[in-house]
Amino acid sequence: MGAEPAAIPVERVDLLSEIERRRNERLTKKSKGYARTVPIASDIDPESCRRRQVLEIVRWQDKPLFAASTQARFEAGNIWEDQATIALKTDGFQVVAEQVPFELTRRGGGDVVLRGRIDGKIRWGLEEIPFEVKSMNPHVFDHVSTVEDLGRYWWTGKYVPQLMAYLLGHGHPWGFFYLTNMAGAWKALRVELDYAMGERIWSFAESIVNGVQTYRADGTLPGYTADPTLCAHCDFFGRTCNPDTIEQGAAVLNSPELEEALARWSQLRESHREYEGLDKRVKGALKKAIPGSDAKALVGRFAVTIVDKHVKAEKEIRGARVDRIVTIEELLRGDNA
Amino acid sequence: MTTQPTNTALAPVPDEIEREEQHAVALRDENLTKLALIDPDLIEARLTAREKALAKLREVAIRGSHAFDWTLYKDKEGRVVGVPRDSAAVQIRKWMGISIFNYRPCENGYPAPLVTKDRVKTTDRDGKVTGEADVTIVEMWADGVCSLTGEPVEGVYYAVRSDKPFTGSGTLQDLKSSCRTGLDAKVTRILSGLRKVPVDQLQALGVKVEQSHTGMGFGTSAERTAGTVTSDEVKGAAAKLREEILRRVGGDTAAAKDLCRQITKGDKPGKDGKLFPGFDTVDRLTADWQVEAAMKKLHAHPMFGDAAQGQGDREPGGEG
Numbered sequence: 333m334g335a336e337p338a339a340i341p342v343e344r345v346d347l348l349s350e351i352e353r354r355r356n357e358r359l360t361k362k363s364k365g366y367a368r369t370v371p372i373a374s375d376i377d378p379e380s381c382r383r384r385q386v387l388e389i390v391r392w393q394d395k396p397l398f399a400a401s402t403q404a405r406f407e408a409g410n411i412w413e414d415q416a417t418i419a420l421k422t423d424g425f426q427v428v429a430e431q432v433p434f435e436l437t438r439r440g441g442g443d444v445v446l447r448g449r450i451d452g453k454i455r456w457g458l459e460e461i462p463f464e465v466k467s468m469n470p471h472v473f474d475h476v477s478t479v480e481d482l483g484r485y486w487w488t489g490k491y492v493p494q495l496m497a498y499l500l501g502h503g504h505p506w507g508f509f510y511l512t513n514m515a516g517a518w519k520a521l522r523v524e525l526d527y528a529m530g531e532r533i534w535s536f537a538e539s540i541v542n543g544v545q546t547y548r549a550d551g552t553l554p555g556y557t558a559d560p561t562l563c564a565h566c567d568f569f570g571r572t573c574n575p576d577t578i579e580q581g582a583a584v585l586n587s588p589e590l591e592e593a594l595a596r597w598s599q600l601r602e603s604h605r606e607y608e609g610l611d612k613r614v615k616g617a618l619k620k621a622i623p624g625s626d627a628k629a630l631v632g633r634f635a636v637t638i639v640d641k642h643v644k645a646e647k648e649i650r651g652a653r654v655d656r657i658v659t660i661e662e663l664l665r666g667d668n669a
Numbered sequence: 670m671t672t673q674p675t676n677t678a679l680a681p682v683p684d685e686i687e688r689e690e691q692h693a694v695a696l697r698d699e700n701l702t703k704l705a706l707i708d709p710d711l712i713e714a715r716l717t718a719r720e721k722a723l724a725k726l727r728e729v730a731i732r733g734s735h736a737f738d739w740t741l742y743k744d745k746e747g748r749v750v751g752v753p754r755d756s757a758a759v760q761i762r763k764w765m766g767i768s769i770f771n772y773r774p775c776e777n778g779y780p781a782p783l784v785t786k787d788r789v790k791t792t793d794r795d796g797k798v799t800g801e802a803d804v805t806i807v808e809m810w811a812d813g814v815c816s817l818t819g820e821p822v823e824g825v826y827y828a829v830r831s832d833k834p835f836t837g838s839g840t841l842q843d844l845k846s847s848c849r850t851g852l853d854a855k856v857t858r859i860l861s862g863l864r865k866v867p868v869d870q871l872q873a874l875g876v877k878v879e880q881s882h883t884g885m886g887f888g889t890s891a892e893r894t895a896g897t898v899t900s901d902e903v904k905g906a907a908a909k910l911r912e913e914i915l916r917r918v919g920g921d922t923a924a925a926k927d928l929c930r931q932i933t934k935g936d937k938p939g940k941d942g943k944l945f946p947g948f949d950t951v952d953r954l955t956a957d958w959q960v961e962a963a964m965k966k967l968h969a970h971p972m973f974g975d976a977a978q979g980q981g982d983r984e985p986g987g988e989g
Contacts, residue, residue, distance in 0.1 A: 349936050353944065394842050551777050564759075570849030571842045574772045574780035574809075577853055581766015581816045582726060661732065 359400035359407075367392050371537045373434075373448025373497040377490045378529070378536040381557035385536075386543040387568045395567040408514060412467040416510050416518070417452055426455040434501035438538055445537040450498045462498050462507035463520075466491060473513035479521050480652035482509075486565060492523065497533055499525040598662045679749060680884035680955070682742040682865055686752055689859050722817055723765075727863055728874060730761040736880035739871065743884075750865035751881060755850045758857035766816030769856045772849075773810050782809040782848050784841065789832065793926075793949065805831040805841060807848040813856035822859050827852035906960040907951040910967070914951070917973040926950065928973055932966035933959070 368389050375388070387394070398406070420427050429452060436446040453460040468476070468488070475484060482488045491509065499507050509521045543554045556575035563569045618636055622629045629636040738757030744750045753761060761767065772780035787804045808828040814821040829848045831839060858864045871878050911925075914932075918924035926949040933954070935945030954960050968975045 346936070352937055396840070396842060396846075553779065570846035572781075574782075574849060576768065576770035576772070577762065578768045578770070579762045579766050579816070582729070582764050584722065584817070661729075 355404075356400045359403040360397075363398040363400070363403045365393055365395060365397060370444050371446050371540045373446060373501070374494050375490060376446060376497055376533055376537060377493045378532040379559075380490075381559075381562045381566065382536070382539060382543060382554045383556060383573065384562070384566055384568055385540040386547055386554055387572055389540070389544050390547050391568070391572050394572040396571075409467045412512050412514050413451060413465045416465040416512065419518075420454065420510075427452045428455050428460060429453040434498065436497070436501055436534060436537060438541070439534065443541065445534070445541045446497060446501070448494070448497055448501060450502065453502075460504070462495070462502050462504055463510050464491070464495050464498065464507070465510045465512070467512050467514050470513040470515055470517075473511060473517065473519075476511060476521075477519075478652050479509075479523055482521075483652070483654075493529065493533055495523050496526060496529050499523070500530045500534065594660065597660070679741055679743040682744050682750060682752065683884070685855075686742075686858070686864055689855060689864055723862060726765050726817065727861065730757075730764045730861070730863065731866065731871060731874045731876060733760050733764070734876060736877045737882065739866075739876065739878065740882040740884050741868065741878065742865075744865055749868040749878075751868055751871045751876070751878065752865060752884075753854070753858060753863050754882065755854045757863075758854040761857050761861045761863060762853075765818075765861050767813060767857050767860050768816065769811050769813045769853055771812040772852075780809075782807045782845050784845075802832070805844060807841075807844045809848050809852050811852055811856060813860055815860040818860075820860055822856060825852065825856050825859065827855050906964075907954050910954075910960055910964055911951045913964070913967060914973075917967070928967075928970070929963075932963045932970065 370389070371385060375385075417427050417430060429450065431449050431451065432453075433447065433449045435444045435448075437443065438445050450462050451465045453462050466488075472485060472488065476482060476488070479492060482491050495507055495509060499505070505525045507523055507525075509523065510518065511521065512518050546552050556573070557563070560575070560578070563573075563575060566573065569575075618629070618631075619638060622636065622638055625638075625640045627638045629638075734753070734757045738754050738760070739751035740754055741749055741751055762769075774783050775781065785806045785808075787806060788801055789804050790798050791800050791802050793799050806828060807830075808826065810824055810826050812821065812823045813825065827848060829844050829851060831844060868878050871881075914925050914928050915922075918928055929951060930947035930949050932947070934947030937944075948954065951960070951963070954963065967973065
């Protein structure tokens with residue numbers, strides 16, 4: 333039988349506040365820093381900051397502990413990871429090698445440069461296919477349909493290098509992600525072993541270990557990242573790492589032609605929007621009112637013809653890509669200063 | 670139509686923000702003097718071009734910000750003004766090309782804030798010394814320049830102390846992080862000129878100021894005690910609450926302080942998982958909702974509440 337937690341009479345404590353307090357206390361206690369000794373597969377994006385990767389090992393204690401809410405999210409992830417394996421087994425798949433660790437050593441032999449732990453493998457025919465379970469917010473889940481889509485968010489961008497490291501470590505040509513939105517929906521994404529990326533990951537891991545050795549020898553850290561956007565979500569920024577903040581500022585283009593064209597663009601934009609809306613509404617109404625192919629009609633002073641036009645099937649589905657989106661905002665209407 | 674926040678419950682603009690303004694004016698004068706020595710004719714042309722570019726860039730930077738990026742205060746003239754927070758400073762820097770560098774001091778060749786310890790006397794609300802406590806002070810300096818105006822600023826100083834409010838869980842590492850972001854924001858405010866933006870201007874540029882942070886809890890303890898931060902209405906309600914607390918504890922000031930802490934402590938743990946321990950005086954209450962919540966808890970208190978005192982649901986003073 334458990335002891336009463338405090339001398340305060342139970343009836344004086346608000347139950348709902350107490351539930352929240354105990355939960356936060358439990359989660360906060362579970363949030364602990366841990367010493368990373370070598371690079372890990374779940375954080376081996378070769379595009380990440382090498383300085384941070386070295387700090388993760390040599391100054392791991394400078395990182396803030398996870399907030400109770402983040403710890404809770406990790407717990408939810410673990411629950412769904414277990415659930416995935418249970419569901420796969422329930423559906424008759426043979427899941428083997430659950431949570432099996434692997435290591436990559438320096439090429440040519442030597443010290444360990446990367447460690448990881450795979451969620452599991454499915455025995456399928458003669459193959460044992462590595463898989464990694466990832467739980468995600470339903471909003472994110474809905475935006476991920478291909479492996480390339482994982483590059484959309486900075487935190488999911490780490491997933492592909494992670495699985496790639498597993499494929500390298502286990503020597504298997506392909507594996508898959510098993511994604512869940514934690515609300516009952518699942519999707520599997522196949523990932524082929526990309527040897528070029530594998531090479532980058534391995535080299536990066538070696539360079540991190542080299543950086544750790546250099547730091548331990550003479551206190552020198554790798555240079556700051558060339559991509560300052562990485563600093564925005566780096567736990568070491570401002571704590572252990574203080575890079576310069578360099579901003580170029582807005583480019584001031586001195587182009588009267590471009591400015592004139594933009595002025596015209598601005599002038600026409602409202603009319604264009606109105607036209608687009610009307611075009612859709614008018615043509616929709618006409619299609620509804622005039623059935624049949626090669627149909628004709630008169631509406632006041634307007635002659636209308638409707639014909640069927642064959643549209644070719646799309647040859648291939650377009651993959652994920654990064655578009656440069658231009659947003660134009662008129663600041664001061666009519667101000668040419 | 671958007672509603673403008675009332676300025677009655679807002680704290681005055683913090684002293685450090687006021688000092689930044691003086692810093693910026695001195696900086697501009699110094700640079701103009703230097704420029705005049707080179708070519709006096711350049712001054713007017715440069716000023717005109719710079720002010721036009723700055724006005725536009727400030728407008729864009731404000732438009733690109735969110736209401737949560739601003740904290741509202743009351744300036745010396747009683748107007749409500751918005752001071753950009755760290756999050757707004759990030760956008761402002763990008764638009765205006767504000768670079769910050771030469772962070773110092775350095776430790777083993779790398780910039781690292783200066784960390785010192787101090788032992789200070791702790792006092793209660795009446796200024797009576799209650800003991801001593803260790804305080805950690807984290808300080809940093811940096812230089813900055815705005816690439817679009819060419820304006821430099823040197824040796825900007827920023828410090829955080831563990832006994833002052835700041836965002837974070839209170840660890841040394843969090844103090845360091847807060848010092849860095851605070852320093853960056855300070856340099857940005859100085860170089861951008863966006864220090865105290867009138868709330869009307871923010872609203873005109875699409876910022877929904879009713880969702881902005883308010884500077885409650887800022888200002889010095891003395892100011893709060895003197896009531897300069899708190900509206901007359903809130904002060905009146907707080908005075909009523911004080912009387913009621915004292916009445917219920919029979920005038921025992923120690924018991925009154927303890928009761929005040931109990932009825933003002935937090936119900937829910939904060940982000941750090943800790944419960945707010947409460948105030949030992951009603952003078953610390955600066956908003957009507959704080960007084961209302963405390964009064965409600967006083968009525969429901971297991972020992973000093975209405976039920977315990979046989980008052981049912983009657984309001985204080987309504988005993989007849």
